[in-house]
């Protein structure tokens with residue numbers, strides 16, 4: 102069998118003032134794609150996977166139209182050049198927004214379909230924060246979305262999508278998709294699969310997918326910071342028994358709908374002022390405060406200095422902020438050199454509306470690099486140690502890898518932690534909780550902080566630009582707090598403007614009734630006219 106591989110993977114806040122352009126994407130072509138760690142699992146299949154183009158960027162603002170058109174044309178040319186293929190595997194996110202284009206994934210997938218033709222099978226892996234559309238469903242044969250948030254099943258999801266595809270090709274099956282959109286749209290921070298009710302809803306998916314005639318069951322939370330009509334939660338089932346798929350998707354959608362009011366934040370939340378006060382009163386450490394409105398891993402800008410301003414105004418001490426994206430301030434530190442004192446304007450260089458903080462800092466450490474975009478400066482202002490970065494980036498990796506040992510492959514954490522744990526000397530039973538795994542890994546610190554000579558536990562308060570914490574940070578947070586701070590991914594979602602003709606959607610509207618209605622892919626022989 103000849104199976105093409107490619108895709109585009111980004112999550113875009115339509116509320117972000119920034120634009121994602123070509124330099125923000127890591128673009129893998131041909132052998133570079135095939136040899137990349139995240140695609141090595143394809144070698145486990147007895148089929149020929151043919152790399153085309155895969156483009157990935159960290160979440161951000163809308164993709165500039167010319168960037169999208171350039172990447173799409175390159176992808177399509179490579180797909181076309183392969184000649185006839187039996188299948189296509191697309192590694193997607195699902196929440197891309199391209200300037201002037203609603204449903205960008207629908208555009209990408211339909212373009213792929215137009216090249217490979219009707220008989221070819223196309224399977225896609227999605228992030229559960231992806232948004233589905235009629236066009237996506239009508240052009241795919243199979244879809245599998247993450248079943249965990251935080252996402253610790255990335256490779257498992259990719260494998261599910263490829264297992265379905267290869268099995269269908271081998272057995273000459275023609276699976277189809279049934280989609281039940283759910284008029285509920287919530288942030289990831291209220292729908293973590295670590296907490297109820299998502300925990301129970303997602304735990305039901307393997308059982309549904311194991312039924313005869315069903316190949317995959319996916320439940321997508323959707324992406325709330327996208328002001329476009331397709332943004333909703335979705336139940337999507339793949340399989341060969343349309344009646345069973347239809348019933349299963351409707352039931353799953355109904356259960357999500359019924360649970361809508363029970364989704365709440367998994368940690369204590371408040372305003373920036375409240376969170377700082379709670380942190381000051383805490384007798385345990387490290388308190389980890391997520392500055393959630395400016396979280397770059399959800400599409401936030403990452404340049405807002407609001408929390409820094411509050412900390413300096415109140416002269417709070419023993420604090421680490423990691424970090425604030427500010428290239429001019431970072432470059433100024435490199436020009437001044439480590440040990441020097443310098444007056445800086447910090448923050449607000451990328452977004453609109455974030456006024457900078459002006460203060461004098463001492464440059465403590467400059468990360469050695471020849472790449473200007475990789476520059477990171479550790480500075481001190483008052484009682485605050487602050488990381489300034491040249492580019493937008495999160496700080497959430499603690500774990501590192503030292504000794505050789507094997508992490509149990511059957512563990513539910515295998516996909517996310519295996520590579521790290523293999524060299525970290527981790528050996529935990531497969532029923533370990535996520536906190537046990539995170540704790541074990543964080544005991545062997547390295548990564549985002551240790552690269553800079555920083556230890557999060559050495560501070561009373563660590564401030565990160567994040568929503569729910571990464572598993573590794575969650576494991577050491579004592580306690581975790583989340584500030585409902587302003588920014589492009591504002592967690593106070595009901596204040597988001599929604600201007601693009603959406604249907605009534607909870608929690609933006611609350612007084613409406615709803616019953617599940619399913620949509621069968623146009624590729625199904627059972628599709629409605």
Ligand SMILES: [Zn+2]
Pocket residue numbers: 228229230252
């Ligand atoms: Zn996600």
